Amino acid sequence: MKTAMGSGKVEHWDVVVDPQRPWWRVELGEVWRYRDLLLLLVRRDLLAVYKQSILGPLWQVLQPLLTSIMFAVIFGFMARMGEPGIPGLLFYMAAVVPWSFFANIINRTGQTLVFNSTLMTKVYYPRIISPISTVLATSVSFFVQLAAYFLFALYYQLTGAFAMRYGADLLLLPVLVLMLTALATGFGLIITSLTTKFRDFTFLVTFGVQLLMFMSPVIFPLSRVPEGGKLRMVIEYNPMTPVIEGFRAILLGMPMDWSSLIFGGACAIGALLAGVLLFQRTERSFADIV
Amino acid sequence: MSQRDTVIRVEEVSKRYRLGVIGRSLITEEVSAAFARLRGKPDPRFPVGHDPASQRVGQYFWALQGVNFEVAQGDILGLVGRNGAGKSTILKLLSRISLPTKGRIKLKGRLSSLLEVGTGFHPELTGMENIFLNGAILGMRKAEIAARLDEIIAFSGIEHHINTPIKRYSSGMKVRLGFAVAAHLDPDILIVDEVLAVGDAEFQRKCLGSMRKVADSGRTILLVSHNVNAVHNLCNRAVWLDKGTMRMEGGTHEVIRAYLEKYSVQTSEQQWEPEHAPGCDEVRLLSVKAITECTDGNFVTDEAIRLEMEVLNQSITDDDLGINFRVSTHNDAVVFVSSMERSIGRRVWEPGINKISVTIPANLLNEGGYRFTLSFRRADKVLFQAPDVVTLEVQRSVADGEAYRRWPGVVHPLLQWVR
Known part of the structure; x- marks a missing residue:
């Protein structure tokens, strides 16, 4: 509620458009008011992609599955980078599923504003709705893929190829999912803000994400990287490392590194805050520069 | 005067755009500007000692400078101005699409802006899915859309295709669907850009009709238009923007009159040197002159207007040269076309200068602006056209009453009534 002095009496205004908005003010109330739009955009993203494809939403599962089989x-199988006692498919799926969630968010949010530019120059809505809807739509596929993982795990458990039984560790999974989402959203927002102004980032991002995958323990476990080396240090400072390792720890029963998990959590919160604030800052001029 | 609530207040609003290539700024430049802002120093990209009165400053362009106005509830405000006056910019600021560089805008109630029909339609989604999407984009809640869904579908007139992806729709169907959603918005303040005025006559009629409905229910409308007649007919107040500043604000009638006085360049006669005259090898138009019998020289509705012209015949020896005289309004509606042969038949053309005149009878044209175009035909083909050779404002005659508003219609003929 904002009030302003006008002709002696206090007047109530529903909206005050003021370029001097403080940089730290995040208008979450606006996002809440536009929640229906948010959900409809998520629906649009989910529906529109698979229209006119025969397998439809099945691709949500097939994509990471094929990647995992390939890895x-x-x-x-060929480079012997897996973990003994764990079926290769499960080992790679446990990392590919969270990784593709991260990569998809980064790649897609970076483009949302440019994609939605016709919308942005014609109508007002809280701009952050666009990247949030992308994150939500992507997270739907993530959860479907996670469910698929558990089906495969169950299959391997029944055939006896995978000995692990899930216990209380599973309660940590939502925390990891939140960490992953925060990290991806934060980076996604930062990249969105940058791509809107400097289109060059669109090309950098696809390459950067690919590079980052090789610096994360996706195709190999962290334990296979020689300790004390430069490469090990780079991988350890990569905030995605604790997330991927955490997923493997929970899903495959591998050892959990708590201190790196805390580092990852701090990075996730920092990235999210930085992303939201940077986005808020650049948001005002989006319509003028896209 | 009743004390109505002010629902829009625009305070000292200015908007600056950057000229030239956008989004290609050097990162170093951005960084140095950011540092300057941090230290509270002026932006280094900004030239020192600029003249605030000019719109262009260095690589920046002030689309609006210090605009102030208020709109009371129930007002229908028309924004008039020429291209580049800042009309669209102010709509963008009011609809919160972009932020002002300086100043503040205060709003009361729910605002919907229609700068385009069918914003955000997704081609792969069905008509039904797009109704919800478009409605939500325009600020409606899902429940509101669901409550009006049947009305919207009926209004659009495409019940049978509502479950078809709209990429299969014709462009007309898309516009109808978009407009059906827009017409069922329920805003306190409606902002309409003149893009809505494109489309066929039926569509325009629908647009104006639903705007009237919104206006009659006591809600506030802001309308931008080049079409002075539309503003005149719909609005009770008007703001005239000129080069980014506000030139005049007040009742529609006074503002429009002042605006027209400034911009309607009345050309009642023209003369050309033979080598520069409009025409072709065979024939050229040397001069035109519109003449009225009215004593003060003004064109009025109840006096005939005679157009005299001099045509230089350079090579035609037979009777095959026809002249069409076309009268159109300022917004390009053709009032009529009159052919010379239909009046006086074909005659052999004399070499050299031929004087021709044509008369529009009294009590035919309405009050307003008209333009005359002449076209010359030979062997069933147009030889050349001399467009808008005369532009004039016809004024209401004293005998025609002191009605506040212009009579509607492109013409205002005096018909024979019997009683």
């Missing part, structure tokens, strides 16, 4: 064959 299992190339890196697990």
